[in-house]
Amino acid sequence: MFPIEKYHYAESVKDAVEALAADEKAKIIAGGTDVLVRLHGGNSDYGCLVDINGLSELKEIRMDGEGNVFIGSLATFTEIMDHELIKKYVPVIGESLATIGGPQVRNSGTMGGNICNGAVSADSACAALVHEFDLVIEGPDGERVESINGFHTGPGRTILKKGDLLKSFCVRPQHYKGFSASYYKYAMRGAMDIATIGCGAAVKMDGELIETLKLAFTVAAPTPIRCRNAEKAMENKTITEESLQSMTDALEEDVKPRDSWRASKDFRLHLIRTLAKKVTRQAAKNQGGSC
Amino acid sequence: MQTMNIKLTINTKRHEMDVDVRKSLMDLLRELGYSSVKHGCGVGECGACTVLVDDIPIDSCLYLATWANNAEIRTTEGECRDGKLSSVQEAYVEEGAVQCGFCTPGLIMTTTSFLEKNKGKDLSREEIKRGHAGNLCRCTGYQTIINAVETASKNG
Numbered sequence: 001m002f003p004i005e006k007y008h009y010a011e012s013v014k015d016a017v018e019a020l021a022a023d024e025k026a027k028i029i030a031g032g033t034d035v036l037v038r039l040h041g042g043n044s045d046y047g048c049l050v051d052i053n054g055l056s057e058l059k060e061i062r063m064d065g066e067g068n069v070f071i072g073s074l075a076t077f078t079e080i081m082d083h084e085l086i087k088k089y090v091p092v093i094g095e096s097l098a099t100i101g102g103p104q105v106r107n108s109g110t111m112g113g114n115i116c117n118g119a120v121s122a123d124s125a126c127a128a129l130v131h132e133f134d135l136v137i138e139g140p141d142g143e144r145v146e147s148i149n150g151f152h153t154g155p156g157r158t159i160l161k162k163g164d165l166l167k168s169f170c171v172r173p174q175h176y177k178g179f180s181a182s183y184y185k186y187a188m189r190g191a192m193d194i195a196t197i198g199c200g201a202a203v204k205m206d207g208e209l210i211e212t213l214k215l216a217f218t219v220a221a222p223t224p225i226r227c228r229n230a231e232k233a234m235e236n237k238t239i240t241e242e243s244l245q246s247m248t249d250a251l252e253e254d255v256k257p258r259d260s261w262r263a264s265k266d267f268r269l270h271l272i273r274t275l276a277k278k279v280t281r282q283a284a285k286n287q288g289g290s291c
Numbered sequence: 292m293q294t295m296n297i298k299l300t301i302n303t304k305r306h307e308m309d310v311d312v313r314k315s316l317m318d319l320l321r322e323l324g325y326s327s328v329k330h331g332c333g334v335g336e337c338g339a340c341t342v343l344v345d346d347i348p349i350d351s352c353l354y355l356a357t358w359a360n361n362a363e364i365r366t367t368e369g370e371c372r373d374g375k376l377s378s379v380q381e382a383y384v385e386e387g388a389v390q391c392g393f394c395t396p397g398l399i400m401t402t403t404s405f406l407e408k409n410k411g412k413d414l415s416r417e418e419i420k421r422g423h424a425g426n427l428c429r430c431t432g433y434q435t436i437i438n439a440v441e442t443a444s445k446n447g
Binding site: 001002003004007009029032033036037040041051053078101102103104105107108190191192 | 293295311312313314315318333334335336338341347348349350352353354355357358401405420421422423424425426
């Protein structure tokens, strides 16, 4: 039996927001693949739950007339990976989610949970950063939209406030049209593992030139990060060993990896340099570049 | 104790009950006598508690019983009909993919849904491995399990 002290099964988004706002200790439970693991371990921070699993409107994946792709916060990893809109317009999202856990975990876990729990290693975070997701949030004062840029504020921390409920992710056409992207997760095992380093890149090519590069990492700093110095270094360059080298030199200003039992800081830095080149090349290749 | 009234179908049998909101689906199923559902790691790593909820495999240890409301649950017991094993169960026997047997019911359910989802596809051993990455077996070394999935895929 999980040590749940208080359980509220939300009947609507409004009901969930009210329940979350009313109790200082209230936490959202969605897919349960993080929250129930913590409860199993006896973590009393998760004793008061607002269950949002009845809110089927949060499962929707759709595109509006302007080309905005909406992914409901409660859609499971598998539902997102298997969805035709995702495969067609933003395939790197599905590729990233395919690296999470194993099939059973992907059938329960949600991207909303993966982003909102603030994990530094969140496999969906690189895709979210390179496609500059907007997050549609319902709070006690109504609906607002926040960018993924700046959403994570520290390990396990985000800008979400008491009473906030993420409803959906929105991928704007200007952030995916003309871009091709790639993700690589370096982990010790082929599945059921946490990233040692995760790297995502999206590129927009002008012939052989990289017009825009968006480069993101997980586990390379206290939050998932975009690498603005490295991106700038690659602007209007062709992909050569030299240009990639100057990008990785600039990259060292962007990242701040740490020692942990999983890997040393030096090894992580080595992975960061190696993956920045590999994933940028792959993203360009996905757009038909000759690198 | 907080309870919720749920209706669910387990292996085609309908149930209605008040369930403690703190209970996992794994605990509920075991209490109802479905002892094929094994309590392994309890944290979604080993897959021994895998059951199908509306034909989708999930770790029932990380699944609140309340979420099974209005759902159809399948466990290994229900795959055997009129005393006859399913093609997946038959393949596990045929290939010697069972040693201590603790992981077997969970694996049977993963294979069952994997082959239903990939019906008609020519599956590589690599794809089979990826599709079964959420189930641990500490006896077989997996080769016989992969053989069993291949055999079931041909015989299914």
